[in-house]
Amino acid sequence: MKLIVGLGNPGSKYEKTRHNVGAMVADGLVDSAGERWKVHKKSGAEVAEVRLGGQSVLVAKPRVYMNESGRQIGPLAKFYSVAPADLIVVHDELDIDFGAVRLKRGGGEGGHNGLRSISQVMGTRDYLRVRMGIGRPPGRQDPADFVLKPFPSADRAEVELMIRNGCDAIELLVSQDLESAQNTVHAW
Numbered sequence: 001m002k003l004i005v006g007l008g009n010p011g012s013k014y015e016k017t018r019h020n021v022g023a024m025v026a027d028g029l030v031d032s033a034g035e036r037w038k039v040h041k042k043s044g045a046e047v048a049e050v051r052l053g054g055q056s057v058l059v060a061k062p063r064v065y066m067n068e069s070g071r072q073i074g075p076l077a078k079f080y081s082v083a084p085a086d087l088i089v090v091h092d093e094l095d096i097d098f099g100a101v102r103l104k105r106g107g108g109e110g111g112h113n114g115l116r117s118i119s120q121v122m123g124t125r126d127y128l129r130v131r132m133g134i135g136r137p138p139g140r141q142d143p144a145d146f147v148l149k150p151f152p153s154a155d156r157a158e159v160e161l162m163i164r165n166g167c168d169a170i171e172l173l174v175s176q177d178l179e180s181a182q183n184t185v186h187a188w
Contacts, residue, residue, distance in 0.1 A: 002057040002174055003082040004029065005073055007091045007114040009148075010063050018134040019066060019147040021159075022090035022114075025132065025166035026061050032167065037061070043076040053175025058082075067113035074121030087127040088173055089118060090166060094143055096133030099158050101165045103173060103182050104129050111143075128178065130169055132162060 006026025007019075014020050030037060033050035040047045046061045060076055062069040077087060091114055096102055106126040109115040119125045137146035151159045165188060172181035 001080050001082060002055075002086045002088060003073075003077055003080060004057055004059045004088045004170055005069070005090065005118070006059070006061050007066060007069055007089065008061065009066050014148065016150040017148050018092050018151060021092045021132040021134060021162070021166075022130075023061050024159075024163050025090045025130070025170070026059050028163045028167045029059050029170065039063070040076060040079070042079050043072045045072040045076050047076070052171045055174060057174055067117055069114045070117035070119075070121035073118050077122065084122050084124045084127045087118075087122065088130060088170060089115065089127060090130040090132065090170065091115060092134045092147060093131040094134060094136055094147070096131055096135070098133055098135035098155070099162045100133035101162065101169050101185055101188065102131040102133070103169060103178065103185055104131065105178055128173060130166055130173070132166055 006022040008014065008023025009019060029050055030048040035048040035050050037046040037048050044063055046063055048059050049056055050059055058080060060073065062072040064072055091112060105128050109119060137143055169181065169185045172184055
């Protein structure tokens with residue numbers, strides 16, 4: 001089974017922030033499938049089973065802060081016997097232009113504590129990533145402050161499009177190989 005993880009921070013305070021765009025994509029997948037979140041008892045993460053690309057996949061959102069994401073995703077992956085090759089992590093990415101979606105396997109964490117936490121519990125960085133571009137902070141604004149601020153209301157339409165594109169990218173990753181999915185998604 002493939003496990004799709006949307007990274008974010010719990011609580012309404014962080015719900016609409018740039019750092020939660022991964023969780024927003026996970027919500028989009030679950031909502032469009034007409035499913036509901038439930039709490040997985042062994043891991044504590046929110047989970048929902050949906051059909052994508054003709055197959056059943058598990059979508060998850062950790063219910064802990066970003067830097068502790070692995071604490072819930074590790075046990076979830078173990079419970080469902082998910083290999084790193086079948087793990088897809090959706091996260092915000094400062095080094096990609098706002099609105100762009102990029103796919104890759106493995107690589108560094110680039111200071112992203114959610115990725116670092118997941119890499120530690122999985123014992124590898126070699127898993128698929130759906131990188132949601134949030135752009136760099138303006139001027140000298142601290143990146144940590146930038147990612148924890150909500151998207152401006154003027155960007156609402158662009159954020160909604162980015163979330164739809166993230167959902168579509170995941171469906172391609174589930175139904176195709178990485179290179180084919182990249183060829184499509186990176187052309188958007």
